[in-house]
Each structure stands twice: as C-alpha cells, then as structure tokens.
Amino acid sequence: NAGVTQTPKFQVLKTGQSMTLQCAQDMNHEYMSWYRQDPGMGLRLIHYSVGAGITDQGEVPNGYNVSRSTTEDFPLRLELAAPSQTSVYFCASSNNFEGQGYSPLHFGNGTRLTVT
C-alpha cells in the first residue's frame, strides 16, 4: 500500500517555465488537496478536490491550476513559474467527507521546488 505518492521530489525551474507536480493516492480517498510550506508559516492550502471532476480554490490559489479526472490523481500545474513559488509542496488526501467521521490527512513526501 503506497499511500500518497508525489513526484518529483526536487525540481528547479527558471522564471516563466511551466511544470506539473504529480500526486497519486491508492486509498480510494475522495478528498485531495495541495499545500505549500514556507519558512515560519503553516501549511497553506492551494487547491482542493472533494471528488473526481470537482476542484476548488484554497487560501493561496493564484499561479496554480489543478484537475481531478480520476479519484486517484490530483496534479498541480504551474503555468508561469515565479520566484515567489519557491516552496515545498505537499499533497494530502483523506476519507474525511461529510458523515464519514473525522479521518486525518495522509501526506505525500513533498516536492521541493526552486524557481530562479
């Protein structure tokens, strides 16, 4: 059971380049989300999805796009990378939808992105 798998682990981009961070989970979780971690700050929510075909914005969505074509995958796309997007990115999933209790988030191992 792999849990939540993120790729790549590290990435360096130049300003203006594009890339997609991949996230996949094999736990059949409906809820998936992307966070960024910056020094001195808590994990901040970028985008989230409550099921295939459904996505919504979190606290810091600007500069990022997501899609959810399957239950398993939730990629995060940076269209025009900027130095302000240098951060560590975490994907997380849970079985925490309404009426199902209070399952915790399961995190991937993170992607360290540097934009120069």
Added chain:
Amino acid sequence: ILNVEQSPQSLHVQEGDSTNFTCSFPSSNFYALHWYRWETAKSPEALFVMTLNGDEKKKGRISATLNTKEGYSYLYIKGSQPEDSATYLCAFRRDNYGQNFVFGPGTRLSVLP
C-alpha cells in the same frame, strides 16, 4: 482568513523532561482539531483527531486535550526522548469551511540527550 496559532515556536528540553505546547484556534463553528507530528525530511503524520469539547487523547507518552469553548488544545509529552524531536502541527477545521483545514505554524521540539 482563519488564524491558528501555536506556542512556543520552538523549544529545547533535556531527555526525560516533560513538556507541553499550545494550539489556539477560533472558538466558533468548531468541527475538528488534528495534531500532526512532522519529522525532518519526512511528511506529517497524524497523532490525534479531536472532535468534542473536553476530549482527551493519549498515545504512549503523548497526550492531548481540547477546549472548544475557549479555542485551545494542549499537547503533552511525558518523559521526552530524542526520538520525540520533531515539529508538531495542529490543524483546525471549521464546520462551514468545506472539508479544509487551517494549519498552525508548528512547534519545533528538540530533545537533547
């Protein structure tokens, strides 16, 4: 924007010491409060899920309490060990914020042997 605070930001204790830290969150529209342990170079892992005022959870030497009326949760570590060194995160979920959590900035604990 919700504000979730944690204190202290960091602390250093000697092996065998007991310690505690605080997570503060809005007292209205409470749904759940999670605690996560985050070791360096790893991903956060859930410690506790707390949902009711007065909840007390325990896992080995680590325990947590919850006060939803005043908006705080305490995490206690009894007899700290070097392997307890990590950042401890709390995450607050409000009942009208979808299924999303707001994380505090964390408390970084270093246990010195």
